[in-house]
Amino acid sequence: MKQRTFANRSALPSVIVPPLRWLFFALPLAFLAVLYFYPLLVILVYSFAEAGKARSGLATLVADRYYVDVLLFSVWQALLSTALTIAVGLPCAFVFARYDFRGKTLLRALATVPFVLPTVVVAAAFQALLGRNGVVNAVLAPLLGQSYLIDLQGTLAFILLAHVFYNLTVVLRIVGGFWANLDPRIEEAAVVLGASRWRVWREVTLPLLMPALGAAALLIFLFTFTAFGTVLILGGPRFATLEVEIYRQAINFFNLPVAAALSLLQVLATLVLTIGYTRFQERVALPLDLRPQATLLRPVVGWRRRLLVGAVVGVLGMLLLPLLALAYRSITLEGAWSLHFYHLLAENRRNNYFFVPPLTAVRNSLVFAAATTFLALVIGVPAAYLLTQRQRWIRTVFNPLFILPLGTSAVTLGFGYLITLDEPPLNLRTSPFLVPFAHTLIAFPFVVRAMLPVLRGINPRLREAAAVQGASPLRVLWLIDVPLVTRAVLVGAIFAFTVSMGEFGATLVLYLPDYPTMPLVIYQFLGQPGLENYGQALAVSTLLMLVTTIGFVAIERLRIGDIGEF
Amino acid sequence: MTGEQAANTLTIMSHDSFNLSADVVAEFEQSNNVKLQFLKAGDAGTALNRALLTKENPLADVFFGVDNTFLSRALDANAFEAYAPAGLDTIPAELKLDPQNRLIPIDYGFVNLNYDRASDLFQGMNPETLKLEELTDPKFKGKVVVLNPASSSPGLAFMLATVDYFGEDKWLDWWQQMRQNEVVVVDGWETGYYTNFSGSSGKGPQPIVVSYATSPAAEVAFSEGKLTEPPTGNILPPKGSFRQIEFAGILKGTPRLELAQKWMDYMLSKRVQDDIMPQMVVYPVLPSATIPDVYQKFAPIPEQPASLDPAIIAQNRDAWIQEWTRVVLR
Numbered sequence: 029m030k031q032r033t034f035a036n037r038s039a040l041p042s043v044i045v046p047p048l049r050w051l052f053f054a055l056p057l058a059f060l061a062v063l064y065f066y067p068l069l070v071i072l073v074y075s076f077a078e079a080g081k082a083r084s085g086l087a088t089l090v091a092d093r094y095y096v097d098v099l100l101f102s103v104w105q106a107l108l109s110t111a112l113t114i115a116v117g118l119p120c121a122f123v124f125a126r127y128d129f130r131g132k133t134l135l136r137a138l139a140t141v142p143f144v145l146p147t148v149v150v151a152a153a154f155q156a157l158l159g160r161n162g163v164v165n166a167v168l169a170p171l172l173g174q175s176y177l178i179d180l181q182g183t184l185a186f187i188l189l190a191h192v193f194y195n196l197t198v199v200l201r202i203v204g205g206f207w208a209n210l211d212p213r214i215e216e217a218a219v220v221l222g223a224s225r226w227r228v229w230r231e232v233t234l235p236l237l238m239p240a241l242g243a244a245a246l247l248i249f250l251f252t253f254t255a256f257g258t259v260l261i262l263g264g265p266r267f268a269t270l271e272v273e274i275y276r277q278a279i280n281f282f283n284l285p286v287a288a289a290l291s292l293l294q295v296l297a298t299l300v301l302t303i304g305y306t307r308f309q310e311r312v313a314l315p316l317d318l319r320p321q322a323t324l325l326r327p328v329v330g331w332r333r334r335l336l337v338g339a340v341v342g343v344l345g346m347l348l349l350p351l352l353a354l355a356y357r358s359i360t361l362e363g364a365w366s367l368h369f370y371h372l373l374a375e376n377r378r379n380n381y382f383f384v385p386p387l388t389a390v391r392n393s394l395v396f397a398a399a400t401t402f403l404a405l406v407i408g409v410p411a412a413y414l415l416t417q418r419q420r421w422i423r424t425v426f427n428p429l430f431i432l433p434l435g436t437s438a439v440t441l442g443f444g445y446l447i448t449l450d451e452p453p454l455n456l457r458t459s460p461f462l463v464p465f466a467h468t469l470i471a472f473p474f475v476v477r478a479m480l481p482v483l484r485g486i487n488p489r490l491r492e493a494a495a496v497q498g499a500s501p502l503r504v505l506w507l508i509d510v511p512l513v514t515r516a517v518l519v520g521a522i523f524a525f526t527v528s529m530g531e532f533g534a535t536l537v538l539y540l541p542d543y544p545t546m547p548l549v550i551y552q553f554l555g556q557p558g559l560e561n562y563g564q565a566l567a568v569s570t571l572l573m574l575v576t577t578i579g580f581v582a583i584e585r586l587r588i589g590d591i592g593e594f
Numbered sequence: 595m596t597g598e599q600a601a602n603t604l605t606i607m608s609h610d611s612f613n614l615s616a617d618v619v620a621e622f623e624q625s626n627n628v629k630l631q632f633l634k635a636g637d638a639g640t641a642l643n644r645a646l647l648t649k650e651n652p653l654a655d656v657f658f659g660v661d662n663t664f665l666s667r668a669l670d671a672n673a674f675e676a677y678a679p680a681g682l683d684t685i686p687a688e689l690k691l692d693p694q695n696r697l698i699p700i701d702y703g704f705v706n707l708n709y710d711r712a713s714d715l716f717q718g719m720n721p722e723t724l725k726l727e728e729l730t731d732p733k734f735k736g737k738v739v740v741l742n743p744a745s746s747s748p749g750l751a752f753m754l755a756t757v758d759y760f761g762e763d764k765w766l767d768w769w770q771q772m773r774q775n776e777v778v779v780v781d782g783w784e785t786g787y788y789t790n791f792s793g794s795s796g797k798g799p800q801p802i803v804v805s806y807a808t809s810p811a812a813e814v815a816f817s818e819g820k821l822t823e824p825p826t827g828n829i830l831p832p833k834g835s836f837r838q839i840e841f842a843g844i845l846k847g848t849p850r851l852e853l854a855q856k857w858m859d860y861m862l863s864k865r866v867q868d869d870i871m872p873q874m875v876v877y878p879v880l881p882s883a884t885i886p887d888v889y890q891k892f893a894p895i896p897e898q899p900a901s902l903d904p905a906i907i908a909q910n911r912d913a914w915i916q917e918w919t920r921v922v923l924r
Contacts, residue, residue, distance in 0.1 A: 151785060155790075159789075181789075261782075261785050265744070265780070379616050380873065443643075446648050450648070457653065539610065539633075555784070556812060557816065558795070558817060562794070
């Protein structure tokens with residue numbers, strides 16, 4: 029019997045007795061049922077309830093060529109964004125995976141910071157750097173006798189640039205994290221056998237990386253496919269994704285049938301994509317000899333490596349420049365250094381009822397983020413293990429389901445919450461507890477996707493070998509799974525933390541003035557004119573970056589027992 | 595938990611820009627032995643839709659922040675209770691748009707173009723009286739920022755001003771010409787004002803933006819004492835601004851009707867009305883309310899705003915937005 033359980037691709041369930049195991053697997057399913065399927069179904073039914081509404085809503089989509097264009101644009105810009113992000117991210121992921129250099133943890137943390145910033149703030153940062161009156165134009169344009177050289181606002185290029193800026197960290201962490209555990213001796217063997225560098229890359233490294241690359245690409249695609257703020261604010265009103273159009277229909281025209289029809293289209297498109305992805309993933313999954321990273325890291329020696337690492341650090345530096353521009357503006361007043369705006373934050377000079385002391389906002393953000401990280405792991409870890417079950421049907425059915433929330437309109441789902449979570453025992457719609465739940469819905473797919481390539485890559489023979497040497501199932505789990513999976517779980521945790529700090533899914537819930545978070549305070553300041561408001565908005569944005577960076581570094585330094593750095 | 599169940603809690607749902615002084619809130623709480631619970635539900639459109647969607651099982655007792663462009667949507671949904679608060683008779687009749695008093699005017703503002711006084715574009719002219727048709731001149735090519743009426747309520751307000759300014763048959767021609775003159779369209783006020791407008795602290799590239807008549811004064815009020823004169827000014831030709839009136843109403847089905855009515859009385863009292871300009875930077879509806887000096891000096895009420903019958907707005911709102919989108923964006 030023992031033999032059979034060890035042939036399982038996943039160790040964890042085999043150490044838990046069957047009833048407990050199903051309870052473990054039921055967690056993500058119950059979560060999705062209550063916070064995703066139930067509200068979504070009810071709002072769709074509600075929107076289509078009146079006779080003929082479903083037909084008229086769906087007919088609008090078919091009749092108007094415009095909606096076809098919107099769908100095509102959503103897909104097109106998402107494909108471009110994904111390809112670009114991976115092209116820029118892969119070399120960076122390689123350097124982070126294989127080399128050891130000073131400031132690595134900090135740089136990796138900084139690369140994740142863009143993820144948490146409100147789009148309005150990112151727009152302001154890019155404008156300060158690349159706008160018509162921005163630093164780059166101010167320096168370059170006079171040299172060529174022009175008033176400005178670059179004007180990105182309102183272009184597709186700006187949307188793509190922002191998408192790379194936001195999503196680079198997904199490649200860096202998910203592909204980089206996986207890469208770090210790949211045994212380089214496979215590649216070295218190929219080189220010894222006389223393969224060229226290009227051939228080693230194409231025939232050895234790339235196939236080995238495929239599962240992680242696929243997971244990262246899927247996440248980036250869905251994030252950009254449902255892009256809202258970047259398209260609306262940076263691209264301007266000439267561009268529209270399905271998500272933007274759903275918002276317009278639901279909010280500005282209160283045309284729920286058309287909004288619901290568009291949401292349905294968006295969910296279906298996501299479903300088709302994820303089913304395709306699941307098939308692809310089944311093909312590329314290979315058991316690998318994953319190893320703890322510490323044994324594989326190389327120091328930076330030789331000019332070629334120095335050049336490579338330098339280039340990657342340079343690329344990341346370029347991406348971080350807009351952030352520095354923001355921070356710089358927040359600590360200057362009339363051209364001189366000043367912490368004035370930070371002092372102002374702590375004062376309620378106008379005796380405003382909704383005044384938020386900065387520490388309260390920091391604390392609320394951190395509490396919500398910690399709760400989200402915990403919940404996302406509680407939901408995400410069982411979900412990932414469920415997807416490594418032997419039964420093919422389980423993988424086929426649940427793989428797409430666990431990613432669907434990322435491809436669903438937040439506006440629509442948020443309306444669903446209002447009309448479903450309104451009575452005991454689920455009277456959550458005005459509860460602060462809904463906030464981490466809503467964030468978790470978007471965060472847990474990241475945990476699943478970060479873990480899956482690693483779980484599937486664990487060579488079953490490693491477990492068998494451990495068992496043959498007399499290790500108990502629990503000991504096998506501890507010896508084999510835990511060290512390799514921990515890093516992936518940490519990557520997932522970082523994304524969960526990020527998603528919550530950046531208030532993804534904020535449109536799902538109502539804003540409770542009793543529990544304000546940092547992004548909401550930023551929006552409050554940006555709601556009125558004046559230097560005082562602008563300066564304080566930048567100061568809170570800088571605080572948000574700072575707190576998030578510290579949070580990342582803290583999570584990365586977490587240690588479990590004697591398991592060191594991976 | 596929040597106030598949905600608590601008996602001595604009055605819940606007020608609003609858009610995100612709602613603001614009051616702490617002691618104004620405390621005074622009501624003390625004199626009525628009640629706890630006030632605020633629920634901010636997004637921008638003006640989102641908040642209203644959320645209120646309407648939940649009218650069978652309301653989230654709150656009172657809703658604040660329906661403006662005159664959304665008035666018909668709110669009234670048609672039959673979600674508000676009729677009540678004439680004390681002091682309503684002192685409010686100018688032109689601000690009371692619902693004869694049944696289901697929605698009561700609380701404040702109002704004007705949406706119009708602001709200009710950057712430091713820009714050399716306006717040399718040799720008086721930008722304060724600049725006519726909208728002059729903006730199609732090549733001189734202003736790429737210099738004007740407007741807000742998308744399909745996603746921004748001041749954007750919609752300005753679009754409605756142009757309907758009245760040029761007339762229902764001509765307004766789209768002007769927008770067509772503005773498009774040729776490379777008018778910049780952005781999604782919302784924050785982007786337009788802080789990212790694009792050169793007169794704001796964001797120091798963007800364009801010197802003309804759609805904003806409010808109170809914005810230049812607010813630049814002084816929120817300047818940290820650095821400014822005594824606004825860095826920006828209002829472009830206010832006759833009919834070149836749109837008056838946005840904000841209403842509040844009692845949500846039907848509230849079990850705390852009496853308290854809700856007291857709150858409505860309070861919203862029209864001098865205590866709250868005095869607080870409206872300094873906290874929300876809009877004009878209070880009560881004529882006797884105090885306006886701080888800086889707003890008296892730099893935020894005069896436009897003499898001749900555009901006027902459009904709310905019924906006509908209700909009838910044409912969506913179609914006009916679609917037309918505008920076709921002409922300006924597609």
